[in-house]
Amino acid sequence: xxxxxxxxxxxxxxxxxxxxxxxxxxxxxxxxxxxxxxxxxxxxxxxxxxxxxxxxxxxxxxxxxxxxxxxxxxxxxxxxxxxxxxxxxxxxxxxxxxxxxxxxxxxxxxxxxxxxxxxxxxxxxxxxxxxxxxxxxxxxxxxxxxxxxxxxxxxxxxxxxxxxxxxxxxxxxxxxxxxxxxxxxxxxxxxxxxxxxxxxxxxxxxxxxxxxxxxxxxxxxxxxxxxxxxxxxxxxxxxxxxxxxxxxxxxxxxxxxxxxxxxxxxxxxxxxxxxxxxxxxxxxxxxxxxxxxxxxxxxxxxxxxxxxxxxxxxxxxxxxxxxxxxxxxxxxx
Amino acid sequence: xxxxxxxxxxxxxxxxxxxxxxxxxxxxxxxxxxxxxxxxxxxxxxxxxxxxxxxxxxxxxxxxxxxxxxxxxxxxxxxxxxxxxxxxxxxxxxxxxxxxxxxxxxxxxxxxxxxxxxxxxxxxxxxxxxxxxxxxxxxxxxxxxxxxxxxxxxxxxxxxxxxxxxxxxxxxxxxxxxxxxxxxxxxxxxxxxxxxxxxxxxxxxxxxxxxxxxxxxxxxxxxxxxxxxxxxxxxxxxxxxxxxxxxxxxxxxxxxxxxxxxxxxxxxxxxxxxxxxxxxxxxxxxxxxxxxxxxxxxxxxxxxxxxxxxxxxxxxxxxxxxxxxxxxxxxxxxxxxxxxxxxxxxxxxxxxxxxxxxxxxxxxxxxxxxxxxxxxxxxxxxxxxxxxxxxxxxxxxxxxxxxxxxxxxxxxxxxxxxxxxxxxxxxxxxxxxxxxxxxxxxxxxxxxxxxxxxxxxxxxxxxxxxxxxxxxxxxxxxxxxxxxxxxxxxxxxxxxxxxxxxxxxxxxxxxxxxxxxxxxxxxxxxxxxxxxxxxxxxxxxxxxxxxxxxxxxxxxxxxxxxxxxxxxxxxxxxxxxxxxxxxxxxxxxxxxxxxxxxx
Numbered sequence: 016x017x018x019x020x021x022x023x024x025x026x027x028x029x030x031x032x033x034x035x036x037x038x039x040x041x042x043x044x045x046x047x048x049x050x051x052x053x054x055x056x057x058x059x060x061x062x063x064x065x066x067x068x069x070x071x072x073x074x075x076x077x078x079x080x081x082x083x084x085x086x087x088x089x090x091x092x093x094x095x096x097x098x099x100x101x102x103x104x105x106x107x108x109x110x111x112x113x114x115x116x117x118x119x120x121x122x123x124x125x126x127x128x129x130x131x132x133x134x135x136x137x138x139x140x141x142x143x144x145x146x147x148x149x150x151x152x153x154x155x156x157x158x159x160x161x162x163x164x165x166x167x168x169x170x171x172x173x174x175x176x177x178x179x180x181x182x183x184x185x186x187x188x189x190x191x192x193x194x195x196x197x198x199x200x201x202x203x204x205x206x207x208x209x210x211x212x213x214x215x216x217x218x219x220x221x222x223x224x225x226x227x228x229x230x231x232x233x234x235x236x237x238x239x240x241x242x243x244x245x246x247x248x249x250x251x252x253x254x255x256x257x258x259x260x261x262x263x264x265x266x267x268x269x270x271x272x273x274x275x276x277x278x279x280x281x282x283x284x285x286x287x288x289x290x291x292x293x294x295x296x297x298x299x300x301x302x303x304x305x306x307x308x309x310x311x312x313x314x315x316x317x318x319x320x321x322x323x324x325x326x327x328x329x330x331x332x333x334x335x336x337x338x339x340x341x342x343x344x345x346x347x348x
Numbered sequence: 349x350x351x352x353x354x355x356x357x358x359x360x361x362x363x364x365x366x367x368x369x370x371x372x373x374x375x376x377x378x379x380x381x382x383x384x385x386x387x388x389x390x391x392x393x394x395x396x397x398x399x400x401x402x403x404x405x406x407x408x409x410x411x412x413x414x415x416x417x418x419x420x421x422x423x424x425x426x427x428x429x430x431x432x433x434x435x436x437x438x439x440x441x442x443x444x445x446x447x448x449x450x451x452x453x454x455x456x457x458x459x460x461x462x463x464x465x466x467x468x469x470x471x472x473x474x475x476x477x478x479x480x481x482x483x484x485x486x487x488x489x490x491x492x493x494x495x496x497x498x499x500x501x502x503x504x505x506x507x508x509x510x511x512x513x514x515x516x517x518x519x520x521x522x523x524x525x526x527x528x529x530x531x532x533x534x535x536x537x538x539x540x541x542x543x544x545x546x547x548x549x550x551x552x553x554x555x556x557x558x559x560x561x562x563x564x565x566x567x568x569x570x571x572x573x574x575x576x577x578x579x580x581x582x583x584x585x586x587x588x589x590x591x592x593x594x595x596x597x598x599x600x601x602x603x604x605x606x607x608x609x610x611x612x613x614x615x616x617x618x619x620x621x622x623x624x625x626x627x628x629x630x631x632x633x634x635x636x637x638x639x640x641x642x643x644x645x646x647x648x649x650x651x652x653x654x655x656x657x658x659x660x661x662x663x664x665x666x667x668x669x670x671x672x673x674x675x676x677x678x679x680x681x682x683x684x685x686x687x688x689x690x691x692x693x694x695x696x697x698x699x700x701x702x703x704x705x706x707x708x709x710x711x712x713x714x715x716x717x718x719x720x721x722x723x724x725x726x727x728x729x730x731x732x733x734x735x736x737x738x739x740x741x742x743x744x745x746x747x748x749x750x751x752x753x754x755x756x757x758x759x760x761x762x763x764x765x766x767x768x769x770x771x772x773x774x775x776x777x778x779x780x781x782x783x784x785x786x787x788x789x790x791x792x793x794x795x796x797x798x799x800x801x802x803x804x805x806x807x808x809x810x811x812x813x814x815x816x817x818x819x820x821x822x823x824x825x826x827x828x829x830x831x832x833x834x835x836x837x838x839x840x841x842x843x844x845x846x847x848x849x850x851x852x853x854x855x856x857x858x859x860x861x862x863x864x865x866x867x868x869x870x871x872x873x874x875x876x877x878x879x880x881x882x883x884x885x886x887x888x889x890x891x892x893x894x895x896x897x898x899x900x901x902x903x904x905x906x907x908x909x910x911x912x913x914x915x916x917x918x919x920x921x922x923x924x925x926x927x928x929x930x931x932x933x934x935x936x937x938x939x940x941x942x943x944x945x946x947x
Binding site for chain 2: 207208209227230231234237238245246248249250251252253254255270273274277278282285286287288289290291292293294295296297298300301302303304
């Protein structure tokens with residue numbers, strides 16, 4: 016994460032870094048995310064309802080600061096915390112980071128009503144359910160018998176007892192997983208595919224051939240999904256979907272994989288020819304119309320995030336609300 | 349026209365690594381600025397291969413050996429990269445889906461110039477110019493996925509234009525499009541051709557669309573050798589017989605005139621498009637009467653009920669013509685509505701009523717998104733339809749199991765490969781019989797019979813995926829029929845194929861139909877419909893506008909109401925001023941015959 020180092024100057028590779036709008040005379044773009052195309056947003060065409068991983072983001076108000084950050088900042092800031100969380104025990108620390116991430120998303124991200132509801136209601140519900148299911152799998156022998164929670168039996172089936180201690184262990188695990196997910200959503204919900212590729216190529220110096228090929232490959236996914244549906248229907252018509260059980264299932268999968276692979280390879284070859292014919296890979300760099308910058312605010316965001324994170328850890332460990340251990344099999348609160 | 353040639357081919361032979369002989373073989377010609385060159389030849393003569401050689405994809409990106417030299421703007425292609433050559437030659441390929449790389453139209457058009465390291469301001473200027481030319485500038489922020497096929501192919505043209513190359517090579521740009529898309533693309537190409545800023549090299553089998561814009565044709569024979577190179581009109585008019593013998597498909601109007609010539613009506617010069625054919629026919633004082641079926645026959649054959657929710661007057665007339673003695677229909681569809689993608693999905697087939705008599709050859713036509721394929725799939729039980737809305741020979745296809753369904757109706761998907769599940773051709777055919785529980789001796793005899801019927805005997809032990817396109821198609825029809833189904837349903841069987849192969853398939857279907865198989869096809873090729881189908885059902889926006897005998901439907905207003913264009917022959921005959929009895933002529937077989945039939 017070299018680009019995450021504070022102070023990395025924006026060094027655009029290709030010439031002429033000023034994006035120029037074709038219709039309107041060169042507008043001094045207020046934010047980097049405002050692409051030259053945005054003036055015509057909604058001029059024609061149905062806005063797709065489904066989230067389009069390619070769609071450039073429409074201009075967002077200043078308060079939605081996550082959209083104005085470099086994608087790399089949004090990955091770099093939570094990354095050390097995510098690593099630390101894997102080795103963290105207890106309920107308090109993951110919970111604190113879930114709240115932090117939720118707060119950042121609610122303030123800093125432009126979310127639809129549905130996404131907001133899913134975050135605020137779905138996340139707690141998921142934590143409770145996950146906590147219960149993980150709790151069931153906790154080996155009772157590994158829970159300290161002395162603790163008070165171990166003697167609180169929530170319910171029992173025959174000899175087997177589901178204790179509060181087991182539930183708390185399960186809950187801690189569920190919280191850790193949720194915290195990891197929420198932290199990755201900081202970037203995930205506020206970054207488009209092209210933005211990420213631009214940042215990787217321009218700021219992190221990933222070869223553009225890899226970045227843009229990956230972007231092109233993203234287009235294959237829905238296509239192959241549709242094609243698989245057609246192949247399954249075709250095989251149903253042939254009557255080869257008969258038979259139950261795992262053997263028949265494996266046979267069916269192989270039978271559908273062959274036509275899918277054949278058509279996937281053919282499609283990929285055609286796309287490759289089309290890209291070649293349009294000079295892809297001709298030069299060591301390519302023109303970037305939109306410059307991905309690393310700004311002071313990106314550094315500020317990363318540093319601030321790290322400081323807050325360190326503070327949370329320091330406070331929780333001081334108060335004895337959790338622990339950090341390299342032993343990932345250790346059960347603990 | 350005497351400027352320096354942009355492309356020079358000298359003794360070019362290309363052999364694909366897996367092929368035994370070179371096609372094209374020893375081809376030499378030049379392309380000059382502003383010219384529109386059409387590359388013609390029978391299937392397999394190497395037209396598309398030659399197109400790939402014009403910008404260096406052969407030999408650089410495709411495993412093939414190139415002999416001779418191709419020079420682009422003086423640069424020898426074998427010594428320069430595709431990227432360098434892309435500044436001189438831009439390509440548009442056949443498959444509009446396989447040319448999209450980025451997420452918005454604007455990014456897509458900018459992709460090429462960006463790769464060429466053109467300055468950002470100029471990239472945008474070029475993109476704006478190209479998108480405006482193809483009429484997509486207002487949609488520049490859209491995802492290419494939301495464009496129609498024709499729109500995506502126009503986008504591909506814009507992407508090629510943005511490379512600012514003086515030569516544009518288009519390899520069958522409309523083979524995967526419906527008629528509306530073909531018109532869109534040719535409107536753009538016509539404008540480009542008239543501007544004379546670009547030389548255009550076009551590989552195209554749809555001559556009806558292309559003939560108006562080309563200056564010059566270059567013709568290869570089946571072995572890939574150059575046989576004709578000359579001005580388009582002159583070659584097509586004066587050497588039409590020679591072209592036909594080579595296996596080149598001519599414009600429908602030209603074919604019609606040649607057939608008339610055999611019948612003693614000489615139209616000179618040969619017409620190349622419907623307007624010219626109409627003018628030429630009107631210039632003849634006396635025409636022999638066309639071979640229209642006697643009036644009674646068609647009425648007696650119209651056993652199809654056609655009524656959509658809003659009962660149309662002419663449709664009810666058709667229904668009235670349904671005579672009492674007609675046999676029970678093979679397929680009966682009543683108030684059938686189908687949603688795509690589950691309960692909350694959009695209604696794509698809406699209240700369709702349709703009867704198909706046993707032995708009919710029914711074509712379901714309509715624009716993209718009219719619900720044709722969905723209706724056909726519902727009839728064949730590929731997707732579920734409401735209980736009781738469809739009856740195929742006494743079976744409800746949505747409720748029957750695969751085995752019972754296979755005995756009544758066979759379904760052929762657009763891409764035959766999707767349906768192949770076995771490792772050899774013979775096993776592929778045997779599978780359907782095994783499912784029916786047929787004993788081994790009968791199975792063996794039946795497989796042999798099908799192999800012979802579909803001309804696949806020598807390929808019996810090959811893997812289905814290794815067959816040629818035409819063979820795959822025949823095998824897929826064979827597998828659909830092997831269980832003895834008296835009804836065959838095909839989804840866009842001619843999609844992406846050239847005329848010769850499409851016609852071969854339609855001949856097989858015609859043969860099966862003559863043997864008693866009821867055939868249902870979904871297609872947007874109305875000339876094929878006119879030439880082969882006995883009945884036509886016209887759909888629009890999920891509703892059935894009407895159905896009836898082909899001649900009646902094509903003579904009526906339904907085709908235009910559905911947003912389709914009449915097939916070329918019908919377009920020529922409909923407007924004839926001097927020969928009203930010719931207005932109903934829509935198919936080749938209705939033209940008067942001489943000693944020597946051509947079509």
